[in-house]
Amino acid sequence: MPRKTYIAAIQAALAEELRHDPSVILIGEDVRIGVFAGTRGLHAEFGDARIIDTPISELGVAGAGIGAAATGLRPVVDLMFGTFLYLAFDQIANQAAAMRYMFGGQTKVPVTFMVQNGGGIGAGPHHSQAVHPFFMHLPLIKVVMPSTPYDVKGLLKAAIRDDNPVIFLNHLSLGGQRGDVPDDEYLIPLGKADIKRAGRDVTIVCAGLMVHHALKAATKLAAQGIEAEVIDLRTLKPWDEETVLASVARTGRCVVVDESYPVCGGASEWAACISEKAWDHLTAPVQRVSSAHVPIPFSPVLEKMVIPQPANIVAAVHRVVAQPEPERI
Amino acid sequence: METDKLLDIYTRILRIRRFEEEVGKLFAQGQLPGFVHLYIGEEAVGAGVCAALRDDDYIVSTHRGHGHVLAKGGDMNRMMAELFGKRDGYCKGKGGSMHIADFSIGMLGACGIVGGGIPVAVGAALSAKTRGADQVAVTFFGDGAANEGSFHESLNLASALKLPVIFVCENNQYGEFTPATSAMNIKDIALRAQGYGIPGVIVDGTDAIAMYDAAQEAVARARRGEGPTLIEAKTHRRGGHAEGEDAFLAGQQYLLPEERDAMRRNDPLLKLHDYIVERKLVALETLEMLDQEIGQAVADAVAFARASEEPDETILFADRWA
Ligand SMILES: Cc1ncc(C[n+]2csc(CCOP(=O)(O)OP(=O)(O)O)c2C)c(N)n1
Ligand SMILES: [Mg+2]
Numbered sequence: 001m002p003r004k005t006y007i008a009a010i011q012a013a014l015a016e017e018l019r020h021d022p023s024v025i026l027i028g029e030d031v032r033i034g035v036f037a038g039t040r041g042l043h044a045e046f047g048d049a050r051i052i053d054t055p056i057s058e059l060g061v062a063g064a065g066i067g068a069a070a071t072g073l074r075p076v077v078d079l080m081f082g083t084f085l086y087l088a089f090d091q092i093a094n095q096a097a098a099m100r101y102m103f104g105g106q107t108k109v110p111v112t113f114m115v116q117n118g119g120g121i122g123a124g125p126h127h128s129q130a131v132h133p134f135f136m137h138l139p140l141i142k143v144v145m146p147s148t149p150y151d152v153k154g155l156l157k158a159a160i161r162d163d164n165p166v167i168f169l170n171h172l173s174l175g176g177q178r179g180d181v182p183d184d185e186y187l188i189p190l191g192k193a194d195i196k197r198a199g200r201d202v203t204i205v206c207a208g209l210m211v212h213h214a215l216k217a218a219t220k221l222a223a224q225g226i227e228a229e230v231i232d233l234r235t236l237k238p239w240d241e242e243t244v245l246a247s248v249a250r251t252g253r254c255v256v257v258d259e260s261y262p263v264c265g266g267a268s269e270w271a272a273c274i275s276e277k278a279w280d281h282l283t284a285p286v287q288r289v290s291s292a293h294v295p296i297p298f299s300p301v302l303e304k305m306v307i308p309q310p311a312n313i314v315a316a317v318h319r320v321v322a323q324p325e326p327e328r329i
Numbered sequence: 330m331e332t333d334k335l336l337d338i339y340t341r342i343l344r345i346r347r348f349e350e351e352v353g354k355l356f357a358q359g360q361l362p363g364f365v366h367l368y369i370g371e372e373a374v375g376a377g378v379c380a381a382l383r384d385d386d387y388i389v390s391t392h393r394g395h396g397h398v399l400a401k402g403g404d405m406n407r408m409m410a411e412l413f414g415k416r417d418g419y420c421k422g423k424g425g426s427m428h429i430a431d432f433s434i435g436m437l438g439a440c441g442i443v444g445g446g447i448p449v450a451v452g453a454a455l456s457a458k459t460r461g462a463d464q465v466a467v468t469f470f471g472d473g474a475a476n477e478g479s480f481h482e483s484l485n486l487a488s489a490l491k492l493p494v495i496f497v498c499e500n501n502q503y504g505e506f507t508p509a510t511s512a513m514n515i516k517d518i519a520l521r522a523q524g525y526g527i528p529g530v531i532v533d534g535t536d537a538i539a540m541y542d543a544a545q546e547a548v549a550r551a552r553r554g555e556g557p558t559l560i561e562a563k564t565h566r567r568g569g570h571a572e573g574e575d576a577f578l579a580g581q582q583y584l585l586p587e588e589r590d591a592m593r594r595n596d597p598l599l600k601l602h603d604y605i606v607e608r609k610l611v612a613l614e615t616l617e618m619l620d621q622e623i624g625q626a627v628a629d630a631v632a633f634a635r636a637s638e639e640p641d642e643t644i645l646f647a648d649r650w651a
Contacts, residue, residue, distance in 0.1 A: 029507065030505050030506050033506045033583060036577075037577065040581075053512075055473070055504070055512035056444070056473040056476050056477055056504050056512070057477060057478065058477075060478070084442070122414070123441075124363055124424060124427050124428055124441055125424065125428060126427060126428070126440065126441025126442050127364075127427075127441055294645065295423070297422065297423040297424075298362070298363060298414055298423055298425025298426075299414035299422035299423065300362050301422075301639045301640060302414075302423065302644070302645045305642060305645055
């Protein structure tokens with residue numbers, strides 16, 4: 001199978017969908033040049049009409065994507081960084097997340113917003129936050145966070161074909177990751193998790209960059225005799241409760257890891273749901289691992305203390321594994 | 330213009346130039362984390378404008394902010410330490426290149442969000458007016474930022490409330506790699522002032538004296554309580570958008586050839602240097618000595634930054650709740 005980088009897999013997904021469906025357009029700041037390279041080279045094949053460079057006007061561009069989606073196009077809106085979604089938030093929250101419902105089902109809004117979400121590259125407070133919980137919170141919006149080159153291609157294609165608004169969150173730290181990516185067409189259904197590593201002792205729920213940190217943690221834990229199951233959610237909303245709950249039923253222990261903040265973060269939602277629905281299987285309280293609740297600092301030393309690292313995940317697993325089995329009567 | 334003032338502006342420009350050249354080198358050597366956007370080629374804008382301000386006036390800056398901090402009188406040591414992410418930096422290493430601030434000199438912060446600083450300056454002006462102080466606030470922003478909603482709302486708000494703000498648009502003709510000509514259908518951003526009922530002035534942003542004069546007029550108007558002015562400074566960024574961009578552009582060209590020529594012809598530092606020398610306003614040796622002093626100050630700043638320690642967990646969790 002051909003090896004590709006995560007970035008090249010994004011390019012492949014976009015090119016395939018632009019070829020597959022003439023209603024797909026790509027719109028955003030510097031998409032021709034491709035600041036993060038994911039959109040690079042597309043202009044040569046698809047031209048001005050479908051690869052559209054815009055002024056720096058996130059609110060307007062996001063809204064235009066939504067309006068175009070409501071009237072027959074299938075736009076991919078590239079807004080570069082997750083934190084720039086804050087500028088577009090009104091259009092996404094008040095229009096994309098409401099239109100279909102408040103207009104009584106008269107339209108659909110098949111728009112995909114693509115950004116680099118999260119930190120770890122010393123980009124400072126305005127470029128490094130993981131913003132996905134804002135969008136998980138909204139109704140009628142899907143949130144996707146791929147972790148591997150294979151997944152990013154299949155998920156992006158599925159996101160573009162989805163008839164609902166999708167926030168598609170890449171991670172700058174993963175851009176250079178290599179992996180097997182088939183040239184053939186494949187789609188990965190939204191809302192379906194993937195067990196990236198099987199294990200019987202503890203379930204680690206995560207997505208995106210955190211999958212890689214969790215896998216590193218799992219390797220360390222294995223050396224200590226603890227077998228962790230690493231579940232990559234792939235889609236944060238709607239998320240695959242079924243796969244997660246089935247795993248927790250087997251392991252009885254769960255650690256949820258998310259790059260966003262601990263208050264109303266991604267991990268909060270998963271942990272609450274797992275505690276509610278898998279209570280009878282849990283032998284220890286679900287543990288959350290999230291970023292420290294501060295703006296993401298510039299200093300790489302501080303940034304590393306803020307964003308969950310494999311060691312934090314190992315420590316959280318120790319907290320749940322240290323719990324004695326409850327006495328069964 | 331008095332020679333002292335001229336030399337003052339020249340010094341500001343030279344401090345920026347030498348500082349930024351060093352930062353460029355350090356970045357190329359891989360010594361600086363994160364993103365760095367240099368102000369080389371645009372120095373006359375910040376220097377000319379800040380020379381027309383009082384120490385207690387406010388400025389708000391952009392992602393390309395080093396020059397604004399220095400123009401307002403910022404400390405090189407603490408700036409350089411911030412760029413290294415060290416604890417003696419202006420923000421204790423928590424801000425970095427795109428977030429340097431020095432409230433003690435009215436420098437209210439650089440900003441990683443394009444257009445994000447514009448409303449903050451309006452707020453500073455509102456504060457001054459409400460307190461009955463005669464301070465003014467300047468916001469620097471790019472041609473690209475002029476297409477953000479924050480630009481529109483801020484100009485209108487400041488105009489409606491007659492606030493003492495000076496909107497300084499640094500039109501370097503690109504937003505990242507997109508030419509301004511393809512991001513808007515007007516040549517002069519100053520035109521937009523009309524729509525808000527405020528003066529819009531076009532200035533050669535590579536001419537420090539012209540910048541100073543335009544700023545003085547706008548500042549005087551603001552202090553008189555007559556409201557904001559939009560100054561459009563036509564300028565060039567001599568480097569790229571960001572340091573290290575060649576690596577990720579991977580051979581893609583975006584600069585127009587005529588643009589390269591214009592840049593070479595319009596170096597704000599050389600222009601002011603020649604102006605001073607041709608008129609024999611300051612002895613050449615004096616200028617050379619100044620350059621040496623500044624060079625030494627830059628070297629000292631690098632040494633200061635290197636010697637500063639990394640921030641720790643205490644710093645990480647400090648400065649949260651007031
Ligand atoms: C809200 C927002 N959108 C996009 C970016 C990415 N970005 C950083 S600098 C820049 C170009 C800004 O152009 P301009 O305002 O002309 O300033 P210049 O860089 O030319 O000084 C862009 C698009 C950003 N930082 N913030
Ligand atoms: Mg510009």
